[in-house]
Amino acid sequence: MVSRPKQPPDPWPALTGLDPRTVAQAMRAAYREEEYLPWNKLRHKTPPEGLTVEQWWAVTKMSRLAQARDLPLVDQEGRPFNYVLSDALLRGLDDVTARASGRVEMPELVVNERTRDRYLVSSLMEEAITSSQLEGAVTTQRVAKEMLRTGRSPRSVSERMIANNYVAMQFIREHVDDDITPSMVSRVHAILTEGTLDDPEAAGRLQLPGEVRVGVWSVSSDEPLHEPPPAEQLPTRLAALCDFANGRTGTGWLHPILRAIVTHFMVGYDHYFVDGNGRTARALFYWVALKHGYWLLEFVAISRILRDAPAQYARAYLNTEQDDGDVTYFALHHVAVIRRAIDELHQYLARKGRDLRVAREAVGGLGINHRQASIVEGVLRGSATRFTAASHGASHDVVLATARADLRQLEDLGLLSSRREGRQQVWEPVAGFDQRLSELSKSHTLTVD
Template identity: 25%
Template sequence: MDVLLFTKMLSDKQINDLKRMQYKYSVSDVSEFIALLKSTMYKCLPLRDFSGKALVYLDNITRVNLSSVKLLLSPQINENSFSVKAMEDEIHSTLTIENIASSRDSIRRILGGYAPLNENENSIYGIKRGLEFIADLDHKITEANLHKLYQTSVGEYLDENDKLLPTHTYRHDDVFIVGNKVEQQGLHHSKLPEYMGELIEFINQKDDIHDLVKAAVIHFYIAYLHPFFDGNGRTARLVHLWYLVQQGYSSALYVPFSSYINDSRKDYYKAYSLIEQNANISGMIDITPFLSYFIENIYNKLSLERSQSDTLQIYKNLLSEGRITEKERDLWNFVLSVYGVNEFSTKQLERDFRNAAYATVRSFVLKFETLGLLFGQKYANKVKYRVR
């Protein structure tokens, strides 16, 4: 193949859609292009497709924005293991992606320590328990702990027909992933222990794959294998977060990843479909479409939150200089945990915090606005604030 044509195809925006590439160029050009990628550019993963061949991806188009890395590595001032606001958003979004009904009121009730009242609230309670499980750094990613996470967050709340057998770590029968048509059959159940064992080994081995890319690989592979009858998507998203937490990305617990996925849900599922469609043309499972989706729609979007990370650094400096009182510290931690980046009023903060007079709350808000940590927006005769 001519080098100019190869470089043109390599930089084409449609590179993740081989069918469109065939229309744009030709079937023979795409065949030659794939052959060159196989021999010169594809990176092989120590994970296998259903036929036993290695999964591959293109490293050159799966680069992560460094500001996303900085944000996720930034230590949080708040002492809570998981932001309450982030937990609420994560629970609501991961269930919405699966078309499981969940109201914000129910989520707040469960997060407030109340027992679930119905099936939908059981689902909420399960994800809450799952998030608390992965927030504990002592819970290393092992096959036994993965089973415990699944049972804790999903398995215990399923219908009897979808539950794992008492002596099984994974499903004991075959499963089909069905949309408007059958799109994929999960890995044959007899192979799951072997393939999942390889995944756990991959998770814990040291390699040159960027942590954020590797987390997305893990996410894809769990959904691809479909090791459970139900709850594979929820489990994949939890394990994605779990891996980042274990690698030291402490702020992953403050980012509701699933809300970004839910906002781009159509593209999330399209990435899976493209991988299957491309495999029919190339004869291999190239997971670049999924990695590209995650980098563009989730990781790179995190760079927009960088200003909040800078705000936290300013606060940390002020705290070390002794310019923040103990009560102000408590109010600030409360604002971060409960409101996140959402707006609140002084009256709302007084009511929700419950341990400070209105004058104290108002003084805190005005001081932190002056310091550049809060931003006030006037609405008619009311002012609402949010973290800058």
């Protein structure tokens, strides 16, 4: 449940009559603040000795303003958004750079070209599913992944949202080195919303003057949480955002991840489209980050973490808007999400590495390829019970002929059996799969290209 945070008080009256030495001492302490608290949280804390809560806020605000840097992007009143490179933000950005770009040390599963596509496809699917669920898509992970892997047509609007998101993520991968332009943003939105809008003509089109603007409302109190800029401003604002995303505006250097985060923020703030703004914002975050060489983020699904804590995501927006456009709140939240997602990626890859080692031991001597080994691994873990050429091909990014050959070879080995479902051939593990695998590993050697 999200409600509008309490409005910060005007800081300047609270400074009247304060000893300058007290102010200077408090400002030095604020400069080193570990927590970048909004007024709504700071007012519940015990202030430094000799200060009221209001005075503490005023001194903290002064310290932040002294450090703040303006962005070449403005709110709807024409005031520039700004940010502070606090210690916490600098630490977070440095950690993301160290772990997500350049020649970072990663498990063989990601660096090995034979296996990386499988994990990349899985990550793209995860991001497509959870980004859509953040905006209301209702379906299970299992059903959604089955749809994406088999390539079957979506059966509901929720499934269509997920399928569209998957296509959009692939589109960004293919165009990562292209400029981000208003027409490309509209194209991404059109892909994301195809077949999901009440008005199909609204896909890829900015909201028009005269249309009811799409805002953000509180579910609990029915109060407006955010009213976006007028539709008349949208073309100019989107052009400015694209220039910013491509690094063509602003003075001084801006950290690439911070640029990607601010791009994400602005799409949510401006609300260019009638629906799908959140999905578009998250897709553009990936585009900007990948464009700047943060290749590991292809394997990270940030939307799953945002989905699990939607109120924190919303408050990061609201705190920025209520505190004079200070994007630091949103940046700190987003960096924490990225770091957690990278942590979980490493944990996931460690588990998968252990699973793969078990599978390799079980199939040692058979000579089957890594795609077939992944099927064996899935069956042994109990997570895979049904395969088609389409689902196997989608999981490993190979053509149908290659996928079908993989499955038929496993059938020839007596590990899978097949049957027809309409026009489709389906493979399933044989009864006594473990015993058959044990027999094969002792007595057979098969060479497969």
